[in-house]
Amino acid sequence: MKEETNPKYMQLLATGRELFWKYGFKKVSIQEICERAGISKMTYYRFFENKVELAKAVFDKEASQGVVEVKNILKEKSLPSEKIKKIIMMKQNGTTGISKEFLKDFYTSSGDGLKEFIEEKTKKLWQEMLVDFKKAQKKGVFRKDMKPEFLFFMSQKGSEMITDERLLRLYKNPQDLLVEFSNFVAYGISPHK
Template identity: 30%
Template sequence: MSKELTEKAKLLVNSARELFFKHGIKRVSIEEICQKANVSKMTFYNYFKDKDELAIHIADIILDAELNNLMENDAKPIHFEEKIRNHMLWSYQIYNESGNEFFSEALDADESTVFGKHVKEKTLEVFKFSKNMILKAQKKGEVKPGLKIELIMFLGDMTKKIMANPEIQKLYPDKIQMFKDICNIFYYGIINSEGDKPF
């Protein structure tokens, strides 16, 4: 897939992204992607080896954008709390534009598959950057001192999984509220607010 993407290829990517987000990867066929994009199947195989490669490409676009957004926010001269709030908002808009089947699947993806392995690796990059960001914030006193970064990272990963969990989603007819609640527990629970004494 090292080729430059033409108009037709972009149509395929967009069509696939919409379908994957809505239905998940395994429930969408290549022909369906082509039909939605009004592109012939041969053109699909001209640009992508198979469905997995296309899915990886889409995951990359999104995860790259996520990393980029994290970096942008981190570069701003604002409090950690605001950086996170900004990024939360951004994430919400991207991941919820039409369902979240794609990443529910991606996060649970079997690591033995090509797709699963790739997503895990890519996610790790974002993970590392976040970790560093939190570390810096902790040093500046914006995050509770003494908390292990590894623990915070683990909880951050859990946060995503919790949000993708159907049982949790059932509890919230309003997805935005769910998002806020879970993020609040994670982020604002670790903020070093003035009156707090270390536990």
């Protein structure tokens, strides 16, 4: 049986996501995940060697789903401005409930391989997305004079920005900062609806 079709595996992913988003990676124990999921530790270890492997699986699932959603939006028959708005709204919905602890743990963790996994996965997904962005650019979704690779560069800078405590203090929550960053990349400082 594939893990993605196993209800217990999926419950662990959902519970891991919920707890990691709220408390960060480091503050959540395997015991807490198992209790919240209603799954034994023995079952947990059938799927994941440790907490880092669960975190990687959660990130992988979320990132892969995001890519599929963006690709679907780019294929829609709608105005470019509507597509960009939908992508930003998708980003906003996907980041609801993210804590400062989550951002710090996931984007600055060291020694456990999580940060490197996220960087490598992100790089692979962006390489895949660049093909779709270039197709969308030819259809007028993005400016003709824009280099889609610039979006990848900006996303990396965004990862640095969302862990900056001084910047985070300007916003009510990390989600507001992520939305601000997405809006800035999409619209600059121009007013938009």
